[in-house]
Amino acid sequence: MGWLEGRFEESVITTSLEQAINWARESSMWPMTFGLACCAIEMMATGASRYDIDRFGAGAFRATPRQADLMIVAGTVNFKMASRVRRLYNQMPDPKFVIAMGACTCGGGPYYKYGYNVVKGVDLVVPVDVYVPGCPPRPEALLEGLMRIQDKVKAMKDLTKGQPLTVPIPSRTGYTLLPPELNDADPQKAQEKQNEFARRTKEKAAPAKA
């Protein structure tokens, strides 16, 4: 913040209004209590104490769309439900975000070919911000999806309109930091080490003959 920084008392910070609002917004995304199928169980696990989506400020599941910012579409959307999903989306106040959780909402999933009543992706019904594939995705994956939503909020420019919308830069990449014995400066060598490690673990996990 340039020449202003550190000129005031200790408890005073300087920031731009836009950043402050985006920070407040991303730190309290309120999802809607809304589950359609098995992915909802995984969403509940994400909200429970082990994975604890509340660490990212999105733990206040609201029972009404009018208080929610985030719709996590968890589960198969069929044609009969599609109109209801769209109505719920329309009832949410702006700004609103949608996570398509699971293979079914991303593109029909296992019902793609023979599911006569399944919508082939919830993006045919409502605009989707983040796709979280998996069947169902692990809670970590859903948390990752939430972080991508937060990146998107961080890049919002509500107050300074007219600026082009840029692709948000992820603040947390989600890449795993490998231990040094599996990493190498040479990517090919690193890959070999990792394959060797995977082979050994697979052997260890093989069932022993009784």
Place this chain on the structure above:
Amino acid sequence: MTSADIIARLEQQVGDKIKSKNLEAIDAFVVVEPSNLLAVCRFLKTDSRLEFDFLNCISGVDYLEIDPKKVAKAGFEPHLEVVYHFSSFRYKHRFVLKVVLPRWKDDKPGELPEVPSVTPLWRTADWHEREVYDLSGVFFTGHPNLTRILLAEDWVGHPLRKDYEFPLEYHGIRGR
């Protein structure tokens, strides 16, 4: 009573109403004409030695080979079957009854084949018959409220028919 005993009992009492029987199948069954279904079912329920007081399930089966190369090998003529599974709480025995229907009434596509409803005998049949109507397209005459149970009211067609064509679009949502 085993299925063979039950079939013997049926043949003895209402033998003229039974079209054919199959004792070789894992679950031995009899086939009846739709017009005789209610009479046979009433006998199954009220006879003191059978007393089938529970209707487990009604299923609709579509026998149709849509692959023209496999039609010769299919081993059946195109038809529709409605399968009834009964069991008795008192005697702990089970039984299977089938009704064989044409795929379309009078072979006119779109005209659903008709079967009398067994809701007067077993209230369970209400929803089972609605499901068979919804997915397999069998019209149950005398049913109190024969509407779709799973799909939306304005759905077109019966999806578990082998020749069903998937909707391209439903209320503005692309189907495939």
